[in-house]
Amino acid sequence: xxxxxxxxxxxxxxxxxxxxxxxxxxxxxxxxxxxxxxxxxxxxxxxxxxxxxxxxxxxxxxxxxxxxxxxxxxxxxxxxxxxxxxxxxxxxxxxxxxxxxxxxxxxxxxxxxxxxxxxxxxxxxxxxxxxxxxxxxxxxxxxxxxxxxxxxxxxxxxxxxxxxxxxxxxxxxxxxxxxxxxxxxxxxxxxxxxxxxxxxxxxxxxxxxxxxxxxxxxxxxxxxxxxxxxxxxxx
Amino acid sequence: xxxxxxxxxxxxxxxxxxxxxxxxxxxxxxxxxxxxxxxxxxxxxxxxxxxxxxxxxxxxxxxxxxxxxxxxxxxxxxxxxxxxxxxxxxxxxxxxxxxxxxxxxxxxxxxxxxxxxxxxxxxxxxxxxxxxxxxxxxxxxxxxxxxxxxxxxxxxxxxxxxxxxxxxxxxxxxxxxxxxxxxxxxxxxxxxxxxxxxxxxxxxxxxxxxxxxxxxxxxxxxxxxxxxxxxxxxx
Numbered sequence: 001x002x003x004x005x006x007x008x009x010x011x012x013x014x015x016x017x018x019x020x021x022x023x024x025x026x027x028x029x030x031x032x033x034x035x036x037x038x039x040x041x042x043x044x045x046x047x048x049x050x051x052x053x054x055x056x057x058x059x060x061x062x063x064x065x066x067x068x069x070x071x072x073x074x075x076x077x078x079x080x081x082x083x084x085x086x087x088x089x090x091x092x093x094x095x096x097x098x099x100x101x102x103x104x105x106x107x108x109x110x111x112x113x114x115x116x117x118x119x120x121x122x123x124x125x126x127x128x129x130x131x132x133x134x135x136x137x138x139x140x141x142x143x144x145x146x147x148x149x150x151x152x153x154x155x156x157x158x159x160x161x162x163x164x165x166x167x168x169x170x171x172x173x174x175x176x177x178x179x180x181x182x183x184x185x186x187x188x189x190x191x192x193x194x195x196x197x198x199x200x201x202x203x204x205x206x207x208x209x210x211x212x213x214x215x216x217x218x219x220x221x222x223x224x225x226x227x228x229x230x231x232x233x234x235x
Numbered sequence: 236x237x238x239x240x241x242x243x244x245x246x247x248x249x250x251x252x253x254x255x256x257x258x259x260x261x262x263x264x265x266x267x268x269x270x271x272x273x274x275x276x277x278x279x280x281x282x283x284x285x286x287x288x289x290x291x292x293x294x295x296x297x298x299x300x301x302x303x304x305x306x307x308x309x310x311x312x313x314x315x316x317x318x319x320x321x322x323x324x325x326x327x328x329x330x331x332x333x334x335x336x337x338x339x340x341x342x343x344x345x346x347x348x349x350x351x352x353x354x355x356x357x358x359x360x361x362x363x364x365x366x367x368x369x370x371x372x373x374x375x376x377x378x379x380x381x382x383x384x385x386x387x388x389x390x391x392x393x394x395x396x397x398x399x400x401x402x403x404x405x406x407x408x409x410x411x412x413x414x415x416x417x418x419x420x421x422x423x424x425x426x427x428x429x430x431x432x433x434x435x436x437x438x439x440x441x442x443x444x445x446x447x448x449x450x451x452x453x454x455x456x457x458x459x460x461x462x463x464x465x466x467x468x469x470x
Binding site for chain 2: 009011012013014043044045090091093094132133134135136137138139140141142145146159161168169170171172177178179180181183184185194
């Protein structure tokens with residue numbers, strides 16, 4: 001039975017890393033002692049070791065041992081043997097490129113679909129959808145494909161931002177960008193605001209957190225979804 | 236001798252389409268009666284015909300006849316015979332995909348390098364750089380390559396936005412995104428604010444408009460460049 005947390009962001013303004021999610025994660029990873037951290041989205045600034053250390057400190061507070069996937073000689077084998085996963089944020093183009101390069105996109109998808117608990121934040125959430133095509137990230141590297149894990153039957157837009165009605169900037173709003181996506185793709189897109197997450201339990205998908213989310217479907221007016229909305233049939 | 240205008244945006248807040256640029260374009264396209272408009276970046280909303288009509292109305296006011304590239308049976312031939320080009324904004328992933336699909340990326344680059352005047356705004360400016368990897372656009376379609384026209388030896392970030400110091404949003408700022416690009420690429424990136432443009436005359440590249448631009452180089456602190464700065468040696 002699938003067990004997945006798909007969070008808009010790792011960190012809320014003024015909060016510590018993963019702080020707002022820790023009570024949820026304690027239940028989510030219950031009885032799991034060792035979880036694998038996938039640091040590949042990080043495009044520098046800090047190393048994979050440092051990024052893993054930061055995530056491990058948060059997990060340590062709920063008595064879980066986190067180890068970076070980059071520490072394993074055979075990443076595919078590490079995935080097959082894993083008790084749980086956390087994929088952190090960064091750049092989605094880089095994350096997807098690395099998952100293909102290490103030939104683990106499919107292995108990770110299968111392992112999570114078979115019931116191993118997964119947590120994604122930001123870029124780590126983007127890859128839970130059918131494709132990474134509704135990311136906000138800059139194309140700093142050319143991935144072999146935009147296809148991602150397909151753990152759910154729609155796409156995500158993490159860090160969803162409402163249009164700033166006072167702005168004089170002429171660049172596209174997030175809503176306009178998602179509308180552009182729907183000019184060529186029929187996949188629904190869920191705009192997840194910072195502080196929202198999806199809980200996937202088997203085939204049941206529920207919107208969690210205190211905020212509404214914004215759902216975009218091709219050729220339809222976007223709608224606001226209340227917290228606790230059931231998204232199980234969205235596709 | 237190259238003759239290129241690379242503008243951050245087509246439209247300033249409160250202004251009409253191309254309005255602020257018209258005096259510049261009158262000189263830029265002097266003695267050119269017919270200019271080809273490349274509408275390919277437009278991801279819907281309006282058709283290529285409608286988009287061309289909008290651009291043609293602006294060009295009509297400076298007595299130039301604009302015709303959409305999509306109207307020609309053989310786009311490569313149309314490019315070979317063109318007296319001038321204007322590539323409008325929209326989605327850069329789409330524009331680049333279309334240029335490769337119609338097999339005109341190279342033909343367009345060669346024609347502009349040989350001296351045919353070119354105007355780009357937004358996505359049409361992005362493609363003037365070495366790659367489209369510093370676009371702000373959403374990856375709504377998978378292009379065969381991120382390589383672009385290479386009319387200048389650096390990359391652009393049009394619609395450059397300064398960080399909003401009051402924001403509580405945890406998504407990456409534009410500056411952070413460009414820094415991520417420089418984790419993997421050594422190409423300099425010029426952040427062009429709305430109202431700025433580059434004038435390329437032969438090998439001379441000059442920053443125009445009233446605003447400063449922000450220059451990002453790998454492993455260096457970004458710097459602000461005054462209007463009229465000479466960028467001829469930037470690479």
